[in-house]
Every structure is written in structure tokens, then in C-alpha cells.
Amino acid sequence: MTNDANDDTQPVDIAKWSETAPRYSEIKRMISVFVGRPLPVIGLVIIVLLILVAIFAPLLAPDPPNQMEIINKLQQPSSEHWLGTDSLGRDTLSRIIFGSRTSLIIGISVTAISSIIGIVLGLLAAYFGGAIYHIIMRFMDALMAFPMLLLALLVASLLGAGMLNIIIALGIGMIAAPCRLMCGVVMSVKQNDYVLSARAMGMSNLRIMFQEILPNAFPPLLVLMTIGIGAVILAEAGLSFLGIGITPPTATWGGMVNDGYKFIMTNPVLAISPGVAIMLVVFGFNMLGDGLRDALDPKLRGVI
Amino acid sequence: MTPLLSVENLKTYFRTYRGLVKAVDGVSFDINEKEIIGLVGESGCGKSVSMLSILQLISNPPGEIVSGRVMFDGQDLLQYKSKSDAMSAIRGAKIAMIFQEPMTSLNPVLTIGRQLTESLEIHLNMTPQTAQERAIELLRMIGIPDAHNRLDAYPHQFSGGMRQRVMIAIAISCNPKILIADEPTTAVDVTTQAQLLELMQDMVNRFDTSLVIVTHNLGVVARYAERIYVMYSGRIVESGLADDIFLNPRHPYTIGLLKCVPQLGETRQERKLVPIKGLPPNLINMPTNCAFLPRCDRARDICRQQLWPPLELVGGQHYVACFREIMEKP
Amino acid sequence: MTQENSTNVVELLNLKMYFPITHGLLRRRVGEIKAVDDVSFSIKKNETLGLVGESGCGKTTTGRCILRLYKPTAGKIMFNSTDISGMNENQLRSVRSSMGAIFQDPYGSLNPRQTARTIIGMPLIIHGMKTKGYDNRVEELFKLVGLDPSMMTRVPHEFSGGQRQRLGIARALACQPELIICDEPVSALDVSIQAQIINLLEELQEKLGLTYLFIAHDLSVVQHISNRVAVMYLGRIIEIANSKELYQNPLHPYTKALLSAIPVPNPVIERKRTRTVLKGEVPSPADPPTGCHFNPRCNIATGDCKTERPQLKDVGNGHMAACFRV
Incomplete structure (x- = not known):
């Protein structure tokens, strides 16, 4: 770079010199911002590994996740069972590998449900304002004040435990954050003259909302969703740890911590290894979200 | 007479993703005592960047003052570190600045009185008592009625024009040698603009301060400025007394600027505007020829062959950076 | 009357x-x-x-x-x-x-995520005029306001302020x-x-x-x-x-x-x-x-x-x- 600074003597060919700024790809800029920082890249690597592990779980796991060898229960790590076995003699490593599927499915589906509902509600509230805004926002306030645990218990007692019901409970509980963020972003995006111009052309409200506003309001949502997946995985682990989450014997990291913590003194690997898995994945999603935020930040356009 | 402040070959570059931006590329100018520029x-x-560079208010990265000297009181200001005490003692106290946006230049959570007295206490070591009296006096000077009570008001209780007046009061409060006004009237209406310009002229006369008005509007400086510098793509292309610049412009850019604005009272039937063709330069990958060359309608071969033309004296205090003018100098 | x-x-x-x-x-x-x-x-x-x-x-x-x-x-x-x-x-x-409208801010009046072609053609699309002559009409509008049709696929931030205002004018003219x-x-x-x-x-x-x-x-x-x-x-x-x-x-x-x-x-x-x-x-x-x-x-x-x-x-x-x- 310092070479450029003093590079005064090289004449630029005036015929080739264009008056407009040289074209550059926005995508390329985003990628270069993203890969220019180490932590987002580490986050991305963790997430990609997680996805690969979840997809190829049957190939990677040494044993089926629910295969019990009661004789070999509570074994310390060995060459046969890298992370030992649990109280029912199941291979811990295999259960962690299969547990990644549960975490990923719940993380993605809950985030998808809550984001879609939240985005639509936030868009409606901010675009129409007035009574619609107040009704939706007061509903969100109520939702935020309602403890997630209580909601999960309520859903579990009404519908029973299980993967689908956990998704419903968490999905409802997580609507408020994307809704409020969306509402705020749309409030500012709709001030732009291109929205006014679309109205002056006679564009329908629906089209203005989804064609003019939503694409411009989306970047911060993407960041929230990425970090949200991590939060959902953490919440699911919490619920499973408390026993109101996924029903056994399905392998989940939260449930494994619960199973293992009784043996924390004698066999710490049982509780710590799924705990580390949770930590790594949540960390990965958070770092990925941070990286996306910087990459999508239009204020950094041209600066970096 | 040695000038009060003299900038020599200042270069401020910004490193961006898209390339190196030579925002200020070898600018030299003088500010004399009690002069309006x-x-x-x-x-x-x-x-704006050249003014911010004088006070070292360029954020680094992406910006960097690459070279140059800013001589003030026998000292080169660029030798000081941006965050040093020596530099802070100059900013506000010796060289003050007013910015374009009156909405964001004042701190919204502090009263007007607090913001006025703060710099008085810091720079002039006044007691809170005397600072307060001085603040009331300043508010009266800038024409704010009921000054005593208005000290406790917050910025949002003032209109845009009033806030800009307060900014002028704060800037002038420590009796600086130089007041730099960066587009002080761009965000306000014409009638307010007239009020503010009169006020600024009045204040600098009263305090014997030099004033630099930075603006894109040639009309704004015609009435007040004694000397004018015209900048184009990071360089000064023409400088001289106001009468030279407005009545006898020599650089094609200055000539074009004066021709492309509609005169007051002129209708389209009387004169079609003559725009400067093309686009303003993008500062990335600038040609090292004259930057105005792609838009110039009187370019010569030498303009294409040579590097950027130097500023040359063409008479009196009138300098022009244009080969055509330099070659045809008698 | x-x-x-x-x-x-x-x-x-x-x-x-x-x-x-x-x-x-x-x-x-x-x-x-x-x-x-x-x-x-x-x-x-x-x-x-x-x-x-x-x-x-x-x-x-x-x-x-x-x-x-x-x-x-x-x-x-x-x-x-x-x-x-x-x-x-x-x-x-x-x-x-x-009726057409041209707005003050050439940065805010164009949707930053649409290409120039879409922006100019939008009134035609809204008013059901996306018919056979659509592409020609958009190109004609580009030339009418003094823009090079080869820049049609650019997005607003790739234009200068004056060019953006030309885009705004072309859009206002689209439906005649x-x-x-x-x-x-x-x-x-x-x-x-x-x-x-x-x-x-x-x-x-x-x-x-x-x-x-x-x-x-x-x-x-x-x-x-x-x-x-x-x-x-x-x-x-x-x-x-x-x-x-x-x-x-x-x-x-x-x-x-x-x-x-x-x-x-x-x-x-x-x-x-x-x-x-x-x-x-x-x-x-x-x-x-x-x-x-x-x-x-x-x-x-x-x-x-x-x-x-x-x-x-x-x-x-x-x-x-x-x-x-x-």
C-alpha cells in the first residue's frame, strides 16, 4: 500500500480512464471483509463442520447412537470408545455426532418459523403503523415477558414432549426479537424516497412491502437469524437438560449433559464433551453473525 | 508580511477497498491575519478534508496525512500527534471550526450554557462565574434574546438557524486566531443563510479573527471573501482576489462554474445554461494529467502529454493551474 | 366549463x-x-x-x-x-x-437493490405495460435522458449523483x-x-x-x-x-x-x-x-x-x- 501512496509519476492513459467509478462487485467486497477477520472464518469453519457431521453422521459415528452395551457402561475414554460410554453403555462420541442432527434441525427450523412470523408481523406493524402497530407490538411485549421455560412446559403438558412440540414452543417464544428488529428497520427504510416513488407510481401495498422494503431491511435480519440459531440450540439444550425437551432415547446434547452430570466426579467426560459441543457451535454461530454484520454494513462500503 | 497560517504541499490520502483516494493532493495556501478567505x-x-487535516481531525484508518507542513505561530502543526495536548490546545482555542450540520454538532444532553462555558473553562482557565457571564455576553452578541434564561435551554429547543448561531458563539468564544466554517449555511434556508453570514462577518471583525468559508456555492463567498481558492479533485486550480476570480476567471473550471449557474432573474428564454460536460472526477485512479482534462473544452496537446499543471502566477495575486494560461502568458 | x-x-x-x-x-x-x-x-x-x-x-x-x-x-x-x-x-x-414524480435525493429515491433496468421499467410493469415493446421502451428511455444503455444492469450505487437523477427522470417519463x-x-x-x-x-x-x-x-x-x-x-x-x-x-x-x-x-x-x-x-x-x-x-x-x-x-x-x- 505504501508504494501506491508515492506513486505519482505513472501517467494513467486518458483514453482508458473512465469518469465513473470502476465497477466492483458488492459480493466480492463482502467476502473480502468477511475473510479479512479471523474469528468469522473460524465460526464459518465450525458451522460447516457441524453441517457435514450432521449429514454424514451414520458414516462418521463408530456405533449406532442408541446401541446399548450394558456390560460396557460408564467406561472411561479408550481406543474403542474415544469418549467413553454412558450409564446405559452407549458410545458418547456416536451420540454427540448424532446429537448434532437434533441441534441443527431444531436450530434451523425454530429460527425459520420465528423469523418468518416475526418478519411478517414486524413488516405489517411498521408499514401500516397506527392501531396495527400498537396491537402487534403490545402482543410482542407480552410474549417477551412470558418466560420461555413456562411456555415450553405449557406446550409440553398440552401437546406432550417431543421434537415437533419443542419446535413449536421455541418457535413461538422466539418471534419477538425478529419482529421488533424488523419493525425498527422498516420504520427507517420506509422513509426512503423510493418507497414514496413506488406509491406515486401506484404500486400495491403488498408489492411495496415485499419488493421495495423487505430486500433493503433484510441484512440486519440475516445477522440476527444467524446468531439466533445459536441461541435456539442453547435454549433447546437447556430444555432437554431439564427433561422437558426431546424425549429419550433421541440423542441431544442437552439431554446428554443431564445424563452425564450425575457422574461428573467419576466420569467427567460424559457431561463435559456434549457441553463443549454446545459451546463450540453457539460460538461458531455468533462469530458467523458478527462477520456477516460487518460484511453487510453499508457504512463500511468503500472504506474497507 | 508572514501569513498567520501557511499550508505547504499538504497530501491527505484515504485507503479504501476500491483503491487509494487522493482526497487532498499537494495543496498549498496561506491565511493572513484578519482576512476572510x-x-x-x-x-x-x-x-473539507484539507481543513480537517489542518486540525488533524482525519480518522486514521482509512485516512492519513501523507506529507506536507502546516505552519502556524512558527510551529509545524503536523509535527504534533493528533491526540497530543499541544494539538488540543490549538483546536478550539487558536483555530476553531464550525460544521455543516447544526443538528449533530451540539451535544443534545448538555445545556447550551454548559457547552458554551466548557471551552472557556478549559482553554482560558476561567472560573465558572466569569465563564457564565461571558457566555451570556456571547449569546447577546449573536442576537439571542433573553440570553440569561436561554443558557439553561437544550439544543433541541433551538431552531436550526439558532443552533448554528450558538455554534458560531462557541467557536468564537475563546477568541481564536482562525475560524474555519465548513459549509456553514448548506443546511439552512436562504434568509437564514443571509443572517448567518452577516453574523459571522460581524463576529470576525469584532474579534480580529481570520475566517475561512468552505462552500460549494460561489455566491456565498462573493460578498465577503477577500481572496478565493478554487479546488478541483484534491488540488487548487485557481486562486486570487475575489474580483480576479469572479470577474476575470482564467481556469476553465472556474469559468464553467460561473457560467453554469442561473443568474438571478434570468429566464430560460434569455440564456440557456452552459453546463460543464461530463461528470465530476472519481478520485480513484485519477489521471495524472490535469484532472479537469476530460471535461475541458479548450484542452491543448500539452495537457495530454504533461502531468498535472503547476499553479503559476498570471498577474497580481492571481494564480492558475492551466497549461493554456501558462503558455499564453505575455 | x-x-x-x-x-x-x-x-x-x-x-x-x-x-x-x-x-x-x-x-x-x-x-x-x-x-x-x-x-x-x-x-x-x-x-x-x-x-x-x-x-x-x-x-x-x-x-x-x-x-x-x-x-x-x-x-x-x-x-x-x-x-x-x-x-x-x-x-x-x-x-x-x-403523472410522474422526480424526488430530491438521487441516493434515496432509487431502490439500491434493483438494477437500473428494473427501476426504469417499474412503472411499466405496475401499469401492465410489460408487453412486447418493453425492452425497447426501456432502452429508449435510457437514451432519452442521456444514459448509455450498456449501463442497464448496474445498480444505483454504481452511478454518479447526476446519473442517478437521470435515472429518476427516466422512471418518471416511463408511462408517458x-x-x-x-x-x-x-x-x-x-x-x-x-x-x-x-x-x-x-x-x-x-x-x-x-x-x-x-x-x-x-x-x-x-x-x-x-x-x-x-x-x-x-x-x-x-x-x-x-x-x-x-x-x-x-x-x-x-x-x-x-x-x-x-x-x-x-x-x-x-x-x-x-x-x-x-x-x-x-x-x-x-x-x-x-x-x-x-x-x-x-x-x-x-x-x-x-x-x-x-x-x-x-x-x-x-x-x-x-x-x-x-
């Missing part, structure tokens, strides 16, 4:  | 636009901002009417009322002799295709409108680019027979492009006259002050000019002065100015001023 140019020509 | 009226593209009759000020949880109405307060004027076919005034005077609101982005509180908006002030969105559809509302179309542009855009607007008007409402705060620009100029102050029109007449013979004290406040880029003339620096500031439109809105700042105001509202009166040649002292 106009610095005129379009957005992105480096006029 | 008389012959005179039928040539009016737009005619405003006592237009009022009041915005409510609400307070508290129950959104109690505590007052109103009279943004446009009883405004009447007309624009003839192929004419440019300039609307000048300082920020907050209601000039933009007037333009948006005509575009029916707002529903006026009272009064009529006659567009080609039809009152559009009370129409609903369905009835407005055909009206919208014969009769009337274009230009809301401060050049004030955000560099000085050297303003003239290009003004010239373009003037050429397009001659070529396509357009009618303009040109809203701006810069009186010299407005006078240059307009046939007639209306001056607004706090929601009311206080003077309306031919461009040249308004400059040579301003009648209202506010118009005089406005003219004298505009700096002229010539130091010799400037030093000789007497400048009427107005005292005080524009009062809040939520609490305007009684009588003539200008009376607290006026140097020739007398008793009746404080109590009664002066009406626009014709002093000949279509020159009208709302001042008792004229």
Missing part, C-alpha cells in the same frame, strides 16, 4:  | 392539508399543522409553474397532494378537469400513470405522463451537474410537451426554468407572477427579502446590493401568527395585518400578491 469546490474536491 | 379551464392540466381549488398533532396513549388530537392552508393555482398545458419557499412552507406537501400521496383535508384537485382529491387507490390507478412533479430535483446535486439536469428537463419539456410543477428553494433556479413562479410562506401562497415580473417587480415584502437574500456570484454587484436581512425566524406551522402569517417579521405591517388574512389580489397581468400594503 473562500475555499470553493464541489463535493469530493477535498476542501 | 369555459375554454380557459380546459387547457389547465392541474387546478387546485382551496386546497387544505392539515396534519393532526396527537398526544399521549389515546392519541388525543391536541392540534394540527396547517401544512397547506387554502392554496389555489392552476398549471396550463406545456407550462412550468415554479413553487418556491423555505423549508416547512408546505411546497413539498402541495406536490404530494397533487400526486395523491396524501388525502387532502379539504379543497379540490382538478387533474384534466376531473377532481381527484377524493378518489380511492383503485380510481387513482389511471391517474397515476399520467402529462404532468411531472419535480420536487427539488437539482438541490442535492453538484453545481456543475445542476445545469445538465436543468437543461435536460427543459429539452424534455419541449420535445414531449410536458407540464411541470417545479418545487425548489433556490429562486434563481426556479426562475430560470419556470414560466410562472408562486412563492409560499407558512402554507399559503403569498405571491404569484411571471418569472421575469417577479424578479423585476416583487410586491410582497417576503418575496423582496427572499430575492435580496440570494447571493449573486459577482463581488461588485454584491457589495452594492442592499440586503434586507429578515428579523427572527419562520414561526412554527403548528402555531402560525394570526392575520397575515408574515406580519411578525414584516417591516411594513400595520394593525390589520395582525387580525385579517390578506387574500391574493390581481394587480394586472396575472401578477397576484397577498398583502394589504400593495
Whole structure:
């Protein structure tokens, strides 16, 4: 770079010199911002590994996740069972590998449900304002004040435990954050003259909302969703740890911590290894979200 | 007479993703005592950046003052570190600045009185008592009625024009040697603009301060400025007394600027506007020829062959950076 | 309907636009901002009417009322002799295709995530004109405003300010409108680019027979492009006259002050000019002065100015001023 600074003597060919700024790809800029920082890249690597592990779980796991060898229960790590076995003699490593599927499915589906509902509600509230805004926002306030645990218990007692019901409970509980963020972003995006111009052309409200506003309001949502997946995985682990989450014997990291913590003194690997898995994945999603935020930040356009 | 402040070959570059931006590329100018100077140019020509560079208010990264000297009181200001005490003692106290946006230049959570007295207490070591009296006096000077009670008001209780007046009061409060006004009237209406310009002229006369008006509007400086610098793409292309610049412009850019604005009272039937063709330069990958060359309608071969033309004296205090003018000098 | 009226593209009759000020949880109405307060004027076919005034005077609101982005509180908006002030969105559809709008901010008025081709073609798509000739029409529009059609696939941030404003003009022209509302179309542009855009607007008007409402705060620009100029102050029109007449013979004290406040880029003339620096500031439109809105700042105001509202009166040649002292 310092070479450029003093590079005064090289004449630029005036015929080739264009008056407009040289074209550059926005995508390329985003990628270069993203890969220019180490932590987002580490986050991305963790997430990609997680996805690969979840997809190829049957190939990677040494044993089926629910295969019990009661004789070999509570074994310390060995060459046969890298992370030992649990109280029912199941291979811990295999259960962690299969547990990644549960975490990923719940993380993605809950985030998808809550984001879609939240985005639509936030868009409606901010675009129409007035009574619609107040009704939706007061509903969100109520939702935020309602403890997630209580909601999960309520859903579990009404519908029973299980993967689908956990998704419903968490999905409802997580609507408020994307809704409020969306509402705020749309409030500012709709001030732009291109929205006014679309109205002056006679564009329908629906089209203005989804064609003019939503694409411009989306970047911060993407960041929230990425970090949200991590939060959902953490919440699911919490619920499973408390026993109101996924029903056994399905392998989940939260449930494994619960199973293992009784043996924390004698066999710490049982509780710590799924705990580390949770930590790594949540960390990965958070770092990925941070990286996306910087990459999508239009204020950094041209600066970096 | 040695000038009060003299900038020599200042270069401020910004490193961006898209390339190196030479925002200020070898600018030299003088500010004399009790003088009103106009610095005129379009957005992105480096006029604000050169002023911010004097006070070392360029954020690094992405910006960097690459070279140059800013001589003030026998000292080179660029030798000081940006965050040093020596530099802070100059900013506000010796060289003050007013910015374009009256909405964001004042701190919204502090009263007007607090913001006025703060710099008085810091720079002039006044007691809170005397600072307060001085603040009331300043508010009266800038024409704010009921000054005593208005000290406790918050910025949002003032209109845009009033806030800009308060900014002028704060800037002038420590009796600086130089007041730099960066587009002080761009965000306000014409009638307010007239009020503010009169006020500024009045204040600098009263305090024997030099004033630099940075603006894109040639009309704004015509009435007040004694000397004018015209900037284009990071360089000064013409400088001289106001009468030289307005009545006898020599650089094709200055000539074009004066021709492309509609005169007051002139209708389209009387004169079609003569625009400057093309686009303002993008500062990335600038040609090292004359930057105005792609838009110039009187370019010569030498303009294409040579590097950027130097500023040359063409008479009196009138300097022009144009080969055509330099070659045809008698 | 008389012959005179039928040539009016737009005619405003006592237009009022009041915005409510609400307070508290129950959104109690505590007052109103009279943004446009009883405004009447007309624009003839192929004419440019300039609307000048300082920020907050209601000039933009007037333009948006005509575009029916707002529903006026009272009064009529006659567009080609039809009152559009009370129409609903369905009835407005055909009206919208014969009006275009150009906005001030060339950065904010174009959707940053659409390509130039989509932006310009959008009015055609909305009004169901995405038919066989669509691609040709978009290319034609590009050339009409002086842009290179090879830049069609670029997004707004890849254009300069002046080019973006050209895109905005092309979009406004897409449906071949009769009337274009230009809301401060050049004030955000560099000085050297303003003239290009003004010239373009003037050429397009001659070529396509357009009618303009040109809203701006810069009186010299407005006078240059307009046939007639209306001056607004706090929601009311206080003077309306031919461009040249308004400059040579301003009648209202506010118009005089406005003219004298505009700096002229010539130091010799400037030093000789007497400048009427107005005292005080524009009062809040939520609490305007009684009588003539200008009376607290006026140097020739007398008793009746404080109590009664002066009406626009014709002093000949279509020159009208709302001042008792004229």
C-alpha cells in the first residue's frame, strides 16, 4: 500500500480512464471483509463442520447412537470408545455426532418459523403503523415477558414432549426479537424516497412491502437469524437438560449433559464433551453473525 | 508580511477497498491575519478534508496525512500527534471550526450554557462565574434574546438557524486566531443563510479573527471573501482576489462554474445554461494529467502529454493551474 | 366549463392539508399543522409553474397532494378537469400513470437493490405495460435522458449523483405522463451537474410537451426554468407572477427579502446590493401568527395585518400578491 501512496509519476492513459467509478462487485467486497477477520472464518469453519457431521453422521459415528452395551457402561475414554460410554453403555462420541442432527434441525427450523412470523408481523406493524402497530407490538411485549421455560412446559403438558412440540414452543417464544428488529428497520427504510416513488407510481401495498422494503431491511435480519440459531440450540439444550425437551432415547446434547452430570466426579467426560459441543457451535454461530454484520454494513462500503 | 497560517504541499490520502483516494493532493495556501478567505469546490474536491487535516481531525484508518507542513505561530502543526495536548490546545482555542450540520454538532444532553462555558473553562482557565457571564455576553452578541434564561435551554429547543448561531458563539468564544466554517449555511434556508453570514462577518471583525468559508456555492463567498481558492479533485486550480476570480476567471473550471449557474432573474428564454460536460472526477485512479482534462473544452496537446499543471502566477495575486494560461502568458 | 379551464392540466381549488398533532396513549388530537392552508393555482398545458419557499412552507406537501400521496383535508384537485382529491387507490390507478414524480435525493429515491433496468421499467410493469415493446421502451428511455444503455444492469450505487437523477427522470417519463412533479430535483446535486439536469428537463419539456410543477428553494433556479413562479410562506401562497415580473417587480415584502437574500456570484454587484436581512425566524406551522402569517417579521405591517388574512389580489397581468400594503 505504501508504494501506491508515492506513486505519482505513472501517467494513467486518458483514453482508458473512465469518469465513473470502476465497477466492483458488492459480493466480492463482502467476502473480502468477511475473510479479512479471523474469528468469522473460524465460526464459518465450525458451522460447516457441524453441517457435514450432521449429514454424514451414520458414516462418521463408530456405533449406532442408541446401541446399548450394558456390560460396557460408564467406561472411561479408550481406543474403542474415544469418549467413553454412558450409564446405559452407549458410545458418547456416536451420540454427540448424532446429537448434532437434533441441534441443527431444531436450530434451523425454530429460527425459520420465528423469523418468518416475526418478519411478517414486524413488516405489517411498521408499514401500516397506527392501531396495527400498537396491537402487534403490545402482543410482542407480552410474549417477551412470558418466560420461555413456562411456555415450553405449557406446550409440553398440552401437546406432550417431543421434537415437533419443542419446535413449536421455541418457535413461538422466539418471534419477538425478529419482529421488533424488523419493525425498527422498516420504520427507517420506509422513509426512503423510493418507497414514496413506488406509491406515486401506484404500486400495491403488498408489492411495496415485499419488493421495495423487505430486500433493503433484510441484512440486519440475516445477522440476527444467524446468531439466533445459536441461541435456539442453547435454549433447546437447556430444555432437554431439564427433561422437558426431546424425549429419550433421541440423542441431544442437552439431554446428554443431564445424563452425564450425575457422574461428573467419576466420569467427567460424559457431561463435559456434549457441553463443549454446545459451546463450540453457539460460538461458531455468533462469530458467523458478527462477520456477516460487518460484511453487510453499508457504512463500511468503500472504506474497507 | 508572514501569513498567520501557511499550508505547504499538504497530501491527505484515504485507503479504501476500491483503491487509494487522493482526497487532498499537494495543496498549498496561506491565511493572513484578519482576512476572510473562500475555499470553493464541489463535493469530493477535498476542501473539507484539507481543513480537517489542518486540525488533524482525519480518522486514521482509512485516512492519513501523507506529507506536507502546516505552519502556524512558527510551529509545524503536523509535527504534533493528533491526540497530543499541544494539538488540543490549538483546536478550539487558536483555530476553531464550525460544521455543516447544526443538528449533530451540539451535544443534545448538555445545556447550551454548559457547552458554551466548557471551552472557556478549559482553554482560558476561567472560573465558572466569569465563564457564565461571558457566555451570556456571547449569546447577546449573536442576537439571542433573553440570553440569561436561554443558557439553561437544550439544543433541541433551538431552531436550526439558532443552533448554528450558538455554534458560531462557541467557536468564537475563546477568541481564536482562525475560524474555519465548513459549509456553514448548506443546511439552512436562504434568509437564514443571509443572517448567518452577516453574523459571522460581524463576529470576525469584532474579534480580529481570520475566517475561512468552505462552500460549494460561489455566491456565498462573493460578498465577503477577500481572496478565493478554487479546488478541483484534491488540488487548487485557481486562486486570487475575489474580483480576479469572479470577474476575470482564467481556469476553465472556474469559468464553467460561473457560467453554469442561473443568474438571478434570468429566464430560460434569455440564456440557456452552459453546463460543464461530463461528470465530476472519481478520485480513484485519477489521471495524472490535469484532472479537469476530460471535461475541458479548450484542452491543448500539452495537457495530454504533461502531468498535472503547476499553479503559476498570471498577474497580481492571481494564480492558475492551466497549461493554456501558462503558455499564453505575455 | 369555459375554454380557459380546459387547457389547465392541474387546478387546485382551496386546497387544505392539515396534519393532526396527537398526544399521549389515546392519541388525543391536541392540534394540527396547517401544512397547506387554502392554496389555489392552476398549471396550463406545456407550462412550468415554479413553487418556491423555505423549508416547512408546505411546497413539498402541495406536490404530494397533487400526486395523491396524501388525502387532502379539504379543497379540490382538478387533474384534466376531473377532481381527484377524493378518489380511492383503485380510481387513482389511471391517474397515476399520467403523472410522474422526480424526488430530491438521487441516493434515496432509487431502490439500491434493483438494477437500473428494473427501476426504469417499474412503472411499466405496475401499469401492465410489460408487453412486447418493453425492452425497447426501456432502452429508449435510457437514451432519452442521456444514459448509455450498456449501463442497464448496474445498480444505483454504481452511478454518479447526476446519473442517478437521470435515472429518476427516466422512471418518471416511463408511462408517458402529462404532468411531472419535480420536487427539488437539482438541490442535492453538484453545481456543475445542476445545469445538465436543468437543461435536460427543459429539452424534455419541449420535445414531449410536458407540464411541470417545479418545487425548489433556490429562486434563481426556479426562475430560470419556470414560466410562472408562486412563492409560499407558512402554507399559503403569498405571491404569484411571471418569472421575469417577479424578479423585476416583487410586491410582497417576503418575496423582496427572499430575492435580496440570494447571493449573486459577482463581488461588485454584491457589495452594492442592499440586503434586507429578515428579523427572527419562520414561526412554527403548528402555531402560525394570526392575520397575515408574515406580519411578525414584516417591516411594513400595520394593525390589520395582525387580525385579517390578506387574500391574493390581481394587480394586472396575472401578477397576484397577498398583502394589504400593495
